Amino acid sequence: MNQQHRFLSSWPEFTRNTFYTLLTKVFILVSGALATIIIARWLGPEGKGIYSLIVLIPALLAMAGDLGLGIANTYYGRTKRYSIEQLTANSLTQALTIGTVVTTAFLAYYFILQPKFLESVEAVYIILACLTVPLKLFTVYLSCIVLGQYRLSAYNLISLIYNSASVILTAAALIVFNLGIGGMVYAFVLIELTGMIITLLMLRSHVHIRFGFDFAVFSNLLGYGIRGYIGNLVQFLNYRLDLLMIAFFLDAASIGYYSVAVAGAEVLFYLPGAVGTVVLARTPGISVEQANSSTPIICRNTLVISLVSALFLLIFAHIAVEILFGEEFLPAVMPLWLLLPGAVAMSIYKVLGNEMAGRGKPGLLVKASLLGLSINIILNLLLIPRLGIEGAAIATTVAYILIGFVALVIFSKNTGLAMRACVFIDANDLRMYKHLITTLRKKNRRG
Template sequence: MVKNYSLTKDGISVFATQILTLVIGFISGVLLARWLGPSGRGVFTALLVYPTIMISLLSMGMRQATVYYLGKKKYSESDIVGVTLLLLISSSIIGVLISVIIISYTKNSGYNQMLILLASLTIPADLTINYFTGILIGKQRISKFNQVMYLVPIINLALIFFLVYFEKLYIVGAVLATLAAKIVLAIYALLLINREYTLKICCVPEMIKRMVSLGSIYAFSLFILNLNYRVDIIILEHLSNVAEIGQYTIGVGFAELLWQLPAAFGLVIFAYSANAKDSDKFSQDIAKMVRIIFPIVFIGSVFLYFASGYIIPFLYGEEYIPSIKMLKILLPGIVMMSFFKIINMDLAGRGKPDVTIKLFLPAVLINIVLNIILIPDFGGCGAALASTISYTLASISILYYYMKITQLSLSDIFICKKSDINFLLGLFHALPIKR
């Protein structure tokens, strides 16, 4: 029970950090939407979508592999840090080169060489954050991880005010603000790790082979997930216009607010799952998390459905009214993905990232086909519908698999129990206690 409380309290602490970063990021998004307009916002979003996808692939799953091997204690921690640094440098160089080539090949009239280079340079910064926060998570230093994560939106917001509003750099300023904030966060993450370990490149062929082998599966799994989340924007860029991309981005951003709670617990679940001695017992804890979190997400979706018609025009202006319908179409798929995000992280912690690939790849293909069919006639609404269908199919598939390997029933996972209420009451009383 103590460990269960620890998991939940760590999840709450990550969620609180995410709420802080979300509020600040939300303000930044509103300001950018107003100062850049739908077209400028669309160019900004489309420009960064390629580095985002590249990061998910070139991270090579090192955060997840690091958490797994630290939890299983198969290698010395100093060697794991040294190998991580070597792989970080290699992947960063490759990532920048590939990103510049890909974005240049799109020949979007809104891009210039400076914008392309600045966007591509976010890759080394993001990879540094990704790799080295994996060490913090693997050591269950959740409070340190939280410290790293809330800095970037604060710096980003300050730079947006300075570069976009005062200096009138607009899209260039927005990209510069994003890059600078990530660089500061990357440096801070390195300093935290350097306090405990010597940052020295380590080349241990066997360890590199094992970490890359497992990590590549994690990476491809994450790549598939990110591709499914962002392929609609890529197709919109080719079959629609940047203004509609800007409107669609706002709808997606609002809908994905509902993922903050399951995403926060998913990250902590991954760390605890990698360290779990009894996987079957831990699955019971995961079911409890779903029973508590899923109803909260559902209620939040109902609120967004009815309130978005007032909130979006008030915050973003009349130009973003089309975002409301896109958001409403996305909501069912977003709700279904909420339990996916929890279950999937338990499977990842067990060293089974390949399950996500097998079950999610068909959903990605369906998403691509539906986007190509629906976007020409329905624009952003067609993209939203394609995503909802894809998310729903993927979530049902992984739920069926998880029930099969854990022997849990639908009622075990979704029907709230009296013990859940008692657990929440106990957690409420335990929260003020310092561990």
């Protein structure tokens, strides 16, 4: 039985889970685009840039405070090493404690050193945004427990409600009440609070919600999570370092333009993100042989679809930005184009990184992320002063392509699978497409 046949035997479940997760990602894409359009149109390039910088701070702090404990919850929950009760109690205590510590540390840094890149932001907005860090950690830790239960519908519902709240509260703050940046910051706090509450409700029917702490559980979670944490933290910096460096070298309007370009290019992350989520939840429950059979097929087909999607973005980006954001945001088009090749390459990393985490090796691709970050920093320092936001886009794309390639090399060496098998579709893939189309047609006829 060849790889395609083995994969097709488990195809219905994988396809169903990926399809529903992708639908969720599409909803997130649409709702995120609506929120971004509202913010851009009502606040303008400068206001959009300032708000992007404000919400970036708690995102960085939450990423720093995660310590890999979220993905560890998924792994240990899926392998049933610890009970849901143990994971939930520990997660509540960890989120509150770690969130408070990193928030306090950052605010001390902010008020003592008064960093230049935040000088355009009012202090009260920084304080309010930082209050969401524990809320973010609650949501991340607990939603990863839901994912570890393989309750993908519940996991996706958390994202659906969170992003619905984001659009509604953004529209209320800017369109209905015209509250400006200040109103958006308060709306941001309410959005994060909504995320935490809905996650608690999703768990409440399966476990008694209580605070608790078991050092042995924490130690093992940290031991697993820290291996992937460094890579995830470094990768997050790869995603957002360019915005921080633009804030240092350029003005708030440039941040606004570039944030729109990033949002457009990261549309390509939604399919690999959906696939990666299912792969992460699926891999701990299957054999190494099954993973080796299916992963190359999943990776190369995700890459091809991402490439086709990038071509559509390349063609329609200019008109889309003009219609959705207005002519004043047209400077975002060129950096968006420049980001596309890197965004396609990152689909490889997103699939293979989650696959290796599912095998119990979450830190395996950290070398790829570290190398990419090093190149990203050097190129941003060289190119932003000379080329502005286009320079930042070039730096990021080069880093992303390097990350994707190194991830392929590392994955191949650790699994013995050929790199080309993860990149190039073959005749078997075409036969698989034909088989799937035939199956869908038969189902439609029966319906």
